[in-house]
Amino acid sequence: MTFHTLDELIADGVLGRHVLVRSDLNVPLDGFTVTDDGRIRASIPVVQKLADAGARVIVMAHLGRPQGEPDPQYSISPAATRLAELSGLDVRTASDVTGPSAVALAAELTDGAVLILENVRFDARETSKDDAERAAFAAELAALTGQNGAYVNDAFGAVHRKHASVFDIAALLPAYQGDLVATEMRVLKTLTEAPKRPYVVVLGGSKVSDKLAVIDNLLGRADHLLIGGGMAFTFLKAQGHEVGGSLLEVDQLETCRGYLKRAKELGCDIVLPTDVVVASKFGADAEHEVRTASDIEGGSFGATGLGLDIGPDSGEKFASYIRSANTVFWNGPMGVFEIPAFAEGTRAVAGALAESEAFSVVGGGDSAAAVRTLGFHDDEFGHISTGGGASLEYLEGKELPGLTALEARK
Ligand SMILES: Nc1ncnc2c1ncn2[C@@H]1O[C@H](COP(=O)(O)OP(=O)(O)O)[C@@H](O)[C@H]1O
Numbered sequence: 239m240t241f242h243t244l245d246e247l248i249a250d251g252v253l254g255r256h257v258l259v260r261s262d263l264n265v266p267l268d269g270f271t272v273t274d275d276g277r278i279r280a281s282i283p284v285v286q287k288l289a290d291a292g293a294r295v296i297v298m299a300h301l302g303r304p305q306g307e308p309d310p311q312y313s314i315s316p317a318a319t320r321l322a323e324l325s326g327l328d329v330r331t332a333s334d335v336t337g338p339s340a341v342a343l344a345a346e347l348t349d350g351a352v353l354i355l356e357n358v359r360f361d362a363r364e365t366s367k368d369d370a371e372r373a374a375f376a377a378e379l380a381a382l383t384g385q386n387g388a389y390v391n392d393a394f395g396a397v398h399r400k401h402a403s404v405f406d407i408a409a410l411l412p413a414y415q416g417d418l419v420a421t422e423m424r425v426l427k428t429l430t431e432a433p434k435r436p437y438v439v440v441l442g443g444s445k446v447s448d449k450l451a452v453i454d455n456l457l458g459r460a461d462h463l464l465i466g467g468g469m470a471f472t473f474l475k476a477q478g479h480e481v482g483g484s485l486l487e488v489d490q491l492e493t494c495r496g497y498l499k500r501a502k503e504l505g506c507d508i509v510l511p512t513d514v515v516v517a518s519k520f521g522a523d524a525e526h527e528v529r530t531a532s533d534i535e536g537g538s539f540g541a542t543g544l545g546l547d548i549g550p551d552s553g554e555k556f557a558s559y560i561r562s563a564n565t566v567f568w569n570g571p572m573g574v575f576e577i578p579a580f581a582e583g584t585r586a587v588a589g590a591l592a593e594s595e596a597f598s599v600v601g602g603g604d605s606a607a608a609v610r611t612l613g614f615h616d617d618e619f620g621h622i623s624t625g626g627g628a629s630l631e632y633l634e635g636k637e638l639p640g641l642t643a644l645e646a647r648k
């Protein structure tokens with residue numbers, strides 16, 4: 239795949255031109271406070287480079303998964319404010335995506351200034367399955383650039399999404415690859431080419447249905463696949479264990495059984511938790527106890543208990559696999575790390591990874607936030623990727639719409 243680069247765009251000349259940049263500013267929030275600004279920091283260099291070259295930069299990004307209409311709790315505003323604070327750039331924010339506020343502010347942009355649009359997912363057409371709807375929204379976004387505009391995709395975390403601001407827009411403007419996307423791909427490529435063995439993949443988190451499919455492909459590549467977080471329960475249930483009220487994808491049980499069977503045939507080890515921290519409810523004040531994974535419902539909370547973390551035995555077991563690995567890819571926290579009582583499994587995995595000599599990649603907005611929240615530093619890992627689902631789909635060898643759309647488009 240060849241892409242036109244940001245440096246080519248800058249060499250072509252951007253002074254006075256409107257450049258639409260798709261960034262991934264999907265950061266975790268506590269109310270309206272950004273709790274981990276890693277993705278914002280990673281997005282600044284491209285915005286800065288363009289602003290320094292005199293471009294009129296329009297940043298578009300999503301935050302969370304609103305329902306296709308404005309919803310104040312998903313406003314891009316806290317992320318925009320942090321981007322302005324960290325970069326020191328002249329940043330304005332629009333109160334809509336392609337409405338009167340965005341149109342007026344885009345027209346008023348001066349050279350080197352930055353406009354951040356409201357959450358692109360406040361418009362249902364952004365994520366629509368209907369090509370014509372997405373194309374119409376992309377045309378409105380492109381129109382914000384006036385004459386002679388350009389598009390840069392720097393949102394690595396969203397390149398696996400066939401969304402208007404990631405995919406369709408690239409057909410409407412000269413399109414370039416952002417430096418963050420280039421760096422992420424360079425690092426991830428080393429994992430697809432010849433990972434030093436043993437190669438251990440650790441999966442968790444809550445976007446279970448999104449990420450289960452990658453297992454199919456990883457089975458043929460990884461030596462050990464450690465599964466924790468919300469993802470573990472569909473596998474435990476597939477093995478015949480009851481999982482109470484834990485996260486479960488009932489329609490994926492057959493798929494998981496298939497993975498367990500194929501893993502045996504391919505000599506890849508699927509390692510599931512042997513114990514689980516089961517809670518009375520989802521919350522910081524929940525009562526909780528450690529149960530064996532085969533008897534989650536047998537404890538104090540019966541069939542309503544929620545598995546919110548892997549237990550200490552599982553944490554130690556996962557850590558020992560990591561200690562013996564030469565390459566590790568990790569996406570998805572092992573539990574609800576945002577609540578201290580359910581953060582120990584994630585801490586065990588992060589700690590083993592930080593101590594290990596293996597080449598390690600930690601991918602995903604929440605996984606990166608988790609390691610930092612738990613007091614680890616970025617330089618304790620080989621690479622902290624801004625994309626979870628995106629890096630998984632890249633490793634899987636899947637076509638990524640955001641990259642396909644960019645391919646040699648100028
Ligand atoms: N057992 C669990 N039950 C419910 N949520 C979980 C569980 N384990 C982890 N999570 C949640 O998963 C979320 C992160 O998942 P995900 O978005 O898939 O990861 P990433 O952003 O790193 O790709 C966290 O907010 C965490 O609280």
Ligand SMILES: O=C(OP(=O)(O)O)[C@H](O)COP(=O)(O)O
Pocket residue numbers: 262264302303395396399445601602603604624625626627628
């Ligand atoms: O947070 C993200 O992905 P990740 O949780 O897989 O790292 C990206 O911003 C994409 O968000 P989405 O999964 O709601 O499309």
